[in-house]
Amino acid sequence: MKFKIAILGAGNVAWHLAPALEDAGHEITEIYARDLEKAQEITERVYSAEPKDDLDFSESKAQIFILAVKDSAIPEVADSVILPENSILVHTSGTMSLDILGYSSASYTGIFYPLQSFTKGKKIELDEVPFLLEAEDEETLQKLKKLAKSLSPLVYTVRSKDRKAVHIAAVFASNFTNHMIRIAEEIMRRQGLDFEMLKPLIIETISKSLQLGAKKAQTGPAIREDYETLEDHHRFLNYNEQVAEIYRLVSQDIIDS
Template identity: 60%
Template sequence: MKLTVSVIGTGNVAWHLSSALENAGHEILEIYGRNIHKANQLASRLYATEAQDHLDFTESHAKLFVIAVSDQAVPSIAEAVLLPEGSILVHTSGTLALDILSYSSADFTGILYPLQGFTKSRELSFEDVPFLLESGDKETLKTLKKLCKSLKSPAYEIRSKERKSIHVAAVFAANFTNHMVYLAESIMKRQDLDFEILRPLIIEQMNKTLQLGAADAQTGPAIRDDINTLENHYDFLTYNEQLAEIYRSISQSIIDRKEI
């Protein structure tokens, strides 16, 4: 199945998704960006793709229109975009409901949410990108499933409420985990220590967590009720009240979980 697609957005998701779709055999007809320079930059990476800085797609031959922008921008774009008859409009948000697209001119709407963190400078295989799908139309849902199959991506039919729960869980699992590593790096830098010392520990912890499950993989002073070490660490971190509070709060959360 070959689809004609237009992508609305020039950020990380749009950057990766447009290339992946083209590599899977689909045709990317247009890239929209408020900043025409960014739209041109993305379009130039694709084959025969036009860049535009307006939302009038009435003359487009695309069948699928993908809104890949920040959550804040989706409602205004959905309301303003002009689409050809019979088109499908989807957004890629993890938190916004399907009905946010109800004010659009699209005949069919859906959600095509890639559950992965994207960075323009880092390549990734879409075989490692599960998609959460939703639509009130069976044929649209079938089209989105075929699209995911062409990308060799896992696809799950998930309702908006469930998708929001998954998105919140993903923030804890990925975004917060990354921030913890950032804080660890800042502690090492403050003492002029090489962060690479921690690399094997981080890798082993993540592998163990995925293999054993987070509950069984938990180690450290909080799970051991090592109050002396906890207090010693807290005193060490008093140079930064916010960091000390994060340490205290997370340690308490680990202790509380153990007692449940």
């Protein structure tokens, strides 16, 4: 099943989605951005989409409208966009509920959330990206499933409540793992040491964690309940109270779990 699709937004998600949807056989009809040049950045990546800087889509041939703007802009764009009859409007956010599209002129609404961290210019294989879907009615959900499966085999139907849990888990698995690496960078820099020497360890740790599960993969002073080393490390970190407290708390949680 091939769809005609318009994308509202010209950020990282649009940058990745537009050409991938086209490669999967769908037709990109329009790209909207408040700034026409931004829209053109994306239309240049596909065969023949029209760039737009107004939200009147009453004449559009698209069946599915993908709202890929930042979270805070979703209500405004959803409320303002003029859609043709029988159109489906979806947003791509991991945090926003489905209700937020309730005031739009769309006949059907849904969520089409690619669970990945996108950066413009850094290519991501979309067929390795999980898509988390939600819709109010079964027919819309089936269409979104077909659309998602044309991009990736990793397609999940997830209710808004569960999507919140996924997002919180993602904060730990992504933002917080990244911040632990950031603290490690700082400790090395402060001591004049080359951070490069930690990279092979980080790569092996993550590989082991995903292979064995994080519980089995755990090593280090906390899991060994080596209180002498924990005390010594905590003292070393005294120059930064907050980081010392993170050390204490995460170590305690490793011991407890």
